[in-house]
Structure formats: structure tokens, C-alpha cells
Amino acid sequence: MEFKNTRDFARSLDKEDLLAKYKDEFIFPEVKGKKVIYFTGNSLGLQPKTAAKYVEEVMHNWAQLAVEGHFHSSKPWWDYHERFPGKLSKIVGAKPQEVTVMNTLTVNLHLLMVSFYRPVGKRVKIIVEEKAFPSDQYMIASQVRYHGLDPETAVVEVKKRPGEHHFRTEDILKTIEETGDECALILMGGVNYYSGQVLDMETITHAGHKIGAKVGWDLAHAAGNIELKLHEWGVDFAAWCSYKYMNSGPGNASGCFINEKYHGSREIPRFEGWWGHNKERRFLMEPAFQPEPDANAWQISNAPILALAPYLASVEMFDEVGMPALLEKRNKIVAYLEFILEEIGREVKGDFEIITPSSREERGTQLSVFLHGEGKQLFNYLMENGVITDWREPNVIRLAPAPFYCSFEDMYNFGQILKEGILK
Numbered sequence: 001m002e003f004k005n006t007r008d009f010a011r012s013l014d015k016e017d018l019l020a021k022y023k024d025e026f027i028f029p030e031v032k033g034k035k036v037i038y039f040t041g042n043s044l045g046l047q048p049k050t051a052a053k054y055v056e057e058v059m060h061n062w063a064q065l066a067v068e069g070h071f072h073s074s075k076p077w078w079d080y081h082e083r084f085p086g087k088l089s090k091i092v093g094a095k096p097q098e099v100t101v102m103n104t105l106t107v108n109l110h111l112l113m114v115s116f117y118r119p120v121g122k123r124v125k126i127i128v129e130e131k132a133f134p135s136d137q138y139m140i141a142s143q144v145r146y147h148g149l150d151p152e153t154a155v156v157e158v159k160k161r162p163g164e165h166h167f168r169t170e171d172i173l174k175t176i177e178e179t180g181d182e183c184a185l186i187l188m189g190g191v192n193y194y195s196g197q198v199l200d201m202e203t204i205t206h207a208g209h210k211i212g213a214k215v216g217w218d219l220a221h222a223a224g225n226i227e228l229k230l231h232e233w234g235v236d237f238a239a240w241c242s243y244k245y246m247n248s249g250p251g252n253a254s255g256c257f258i259n260e261k262y263h264g265s266r267e268i269p270r271f272e273g274w275w276g277h278n279k280e281r282r283f284l285m286e287p288a289f290q291p292e293p294d295a296n297a298w299q300i301s302n303a304p305i306l307a308l309a310p311y312l313a314s315v316e317m318f319d320e321v322g323m324p325a326l327l328e329k330r331n332k333i334v335a336y337l338e339f340i341l342e343e344i345g346r347e348v349k350g351d352f353e354i355i356t357p358s359s360r361e362e363r364g365t366q367l368s369v370f371l372h373g374e375g376k377q378l379f380n381y382l383m384e385n386g387v388i389t390d391w392r393e394p395n396v397i398r399l400a401p402a403p404f405y406c407s408f409e410d411m412y413n414f415g416q417i418l419k420e421g422i423l424k
């Protein structure tokens with residue numbers, strides 16, 4: 001499609017957009033009396049208007065029923081978390097029994113490493129990407145030390161080539177092959193938080209299995225953003241947070257995927273608690289742990305219902321729209337944003353470089369833009385004028401036009417504000 005950098009053209013794209021009406025289903029902060037152009041759905045998604053109703057429902061049931069609410073709420077609390085897997089599994093390409101919702105992301109990755117990072121003999125190494133999200137780096141190093149090993153030797157980082165912004169699959173595969181039977185685990189971010197690069201999870205998962213390693217994915221930037229086929233790819237485990245593209249609210253619960261081949265397996269150790277115990281017998285308070293037959297066996301504590309409520313509101317919206325429609329709009333709006341950046345770059349002779357891969361297979365919603373010759377004052381100008389983006393040192397802004405609530409006209413308006421900010 002041939003794009004144009006005009007308001008009329010952007011509006012014509014909005015008119016054809018079947019998801020356009022969803023913009024009204026979210027609450028936008030305002031700057032100077034106008035709704036902002038929100039590019040940070042990759043960091044904290046906007047609040048769906050339905051979220052408060054779901055929270056109020058829990059508050060109301062708690063007030064009216066107190067302890068009886070566990071079984072007699074409009075959505076009983078004792079199995080509230082079971083409302084997620086059916087819908088979430090479609091978002092991540094899993095079987096419903098492979099998905100559960102609990103805790104928060106880094107906590108879940110720790111718990112999943114208890115099950116899937118089992119260093120023995122010389123098979124002790126973990127392959128990660130260099131400059132992984134800091135929490136992942138801390139988590140992995142602390143797990144390695146917990147096993148009495150040294151992160152200096154046990155953590156193997158795949159590096160980008162000098163001067164390049166992306167990881168090359170061939171380099172990742174080479175590291176996997178070279179590490180061979182010393183590799184216990186491969187654990188990487190499926191979508192890189194900094195560059196927006198989507199890794200070839202299928203190929204990497206297969207390569208990891210070929211050398212006898214387990215393969216897990218941190219899907220913080222992937223869930224609700226890109227197409228995932230965790231079951232088909234044979235991934236061992238994965239976890240994601242829900243407050244980025246999934247709009248569940250600050251610091252909210254994490255989803256987990258545990259491949260069905262490990263359900264019921266006694267070879268896989270696990271930290272256990274009563275919410276993972278056989279549901280029918282949970283309240284009989286018996287001494288011996290009987291695991292649930294599915295991913296729910298990894299549950300530990302009774303679920304934080306007030307946190308799950310807005311997440312459920314969001315998951316129901318995802319289910320109504322479906323990933324295919326979101327991905328179709330995503331492709332178009334990201335392409336339009338890229339076009340706008342190039343047009344404005346030409347008009348103002350600006351020197352921006354999009355460091356996100358240009359191919360559709362290797363990127364999702366986010367474009368990371370390196371602003372050569374522009375500084376933080378441009379970022380500040382954008383913020384003051386209602387464009388919410390984020391700044392990453394040394395000179396990168398990340399723009400994620402979430403297809404649920406960003407419009408094509410937002411992209412056009414952003415281009416105009418960017419131009420003013422540069423020419424100022």
C-alpha cells in the first residue's frame with residue numbers, strides 16, 4: 001500500500017480500521033486537555049474501561065459475602081485463576097492445560113528455573129542474550145550462585161556483532177552448538193526489550209533440544225504483541241508479565257506456560273503449595289501433596305483476586321478481538337509509523353535510525369529509534385506535547401503503537417509534533 005503523510009490519508013486508514021472503535025474502550029491520560037498519543041504500551045498498557053467493573057465486582061462480593069465469597073461470589077475466588085487458561089492459551093499458542101496465571105514475572109521465572117535449571121556434572125551452563133533485561137540478568141546470576149556455581153563461567157552470553165543492532169540467528173546457533181553438552185538451559189527474551197527484535201524462537205528451541213538443553217522464554221515483550229506457538233515449537237517453559245501489551249495494570253500477575261510433557265512428571269522438581277494441590281481435595285487439609293494434573297501444579301498460594309480482576313477484563317477483550325485482527329492492524333500501523341518517521345526525517349534532514357529489524361518476521365509493535373544528533377530535549381518536547389514515549393540511554397526512543405488503542409491519525413499527529421520539536 002502506498003502511504004501518504006497527510007491527515008486525510010491517516011483518517012481514511014482509521015475509517016477502514018475494524019479495531020478503531022476500541023480506542024474508546026481505554027482511558028487515556030491527558031496533556032493540555034487532549035488525550036495523549038500513547039507509545040508506551042510496551043511498558044504499561046492503558047486501562048481498559050471495563051477493568052474497574054471487574055475490580056468493583058470483587059470488592060462488592062467481599063463486602064457482601066466475606067469468606068463465603070470463596071465459593072459463592074459471582075466469579076468464585078477459589079478457582080478464579082481458572083478463567084484465564086482457555087483464553088490466554090490462544091494468545092500464546094498453547095493448550096489450555098499448559099497455561100496458568102500466578103505471582104509476577106521474575107518470581108515465576110525463578111520458580112520455573114527451579115524446575116528446569118538442573119545443573120549436573122559438566123552440564124551447568126545457561127545461554128542468554130547479552131544485555132538481557134536487568135531483572136533477568138540478576139535472576140539468572142543468583143540462580144547460578146544458588147547452585148554453588150560461578151556466573152562468570154556458567155552464564156554464556158550471545159553477543160551482537162560490533163556495530164550491529166540485532167542478534168543474528170546464526171550466531172545464537174553457533175553458541176548453542178559450541179556450548180553443546182555443557183548447556184543446561186537456554187533462557188532468552190523472545191522479543192528484545194531494547195531493540196524490539198523478535199528472535200526465531202522455533203529454530204532456537206529446536207537447536208537447544210538437539211544439544212540436550214531445556215529451553216525457556218521470557219515473553220514480557222511478546223505476549224499480546226506477536227504470534228506465538230509455544231506448544232508447536234516444543235518450548236519447555238515460558239512466562240510473561242501482563243501489564244505491558246496485555247493492559248492488566250501496574251505490577252500485575254504473570255502468565256506461565258509449562259509444556260504438557262512435564263505435567264505429572266516426578267522427575268521435574270518444583271516448589272509446591274496448596275493451590276497446586278488436587279483441587280477437589282484442597283480443603284480437606286490432607287498431609288500429602290497431590291499435584292493438579294496440569295500447569296496448575298506450579299501454583300503455590302491462593303490467588304490475588306483483586307489483581308487478577310483487571311487482568312481478566314483485559315484477557316476478555318483480547319479474546320473478543322482475537323490475535324489475528326490485532327496482528328493485522330499492528331503490521332499496518334507499524335508500517336505507517338515507519339513511513340512517517342522516514343518522511344519527517346527527509347523533511348527536516350533529521351538523522352534517525354530505526355534499530356528495530358525491518359522485516360515483519362523479526363519485529364512486533366515496537367520501533368526503537370536512535371536519534372543521532374538529537375538529545376533528550378527532543379524527548380522532553382514530545383512529552384510536553386502529549387506524546388508519551390520512553391527514553392533509553394544513550395539516545396533511543398521506543399515507540400510502540402499498540403493496535404488496540406492507537407490510531408493512524410495519532411501517527412500523523414506524532415509526525416507533526418516530532419517535526420516541530422526538531423525545527424524548534
Ligand SMILES: *Cc1c(COP(=O)(O)O)cnc(C)c1O
Nearest residue numbers: 104105106133135189193220241
Ligand atoms: C518488563 C520485563 C520484566 C519485568 O519483570 P517483573 O518481574 O514483572 O518486574 C522482566 N523481564 C523482561 C524481559 C521485561 O521486559
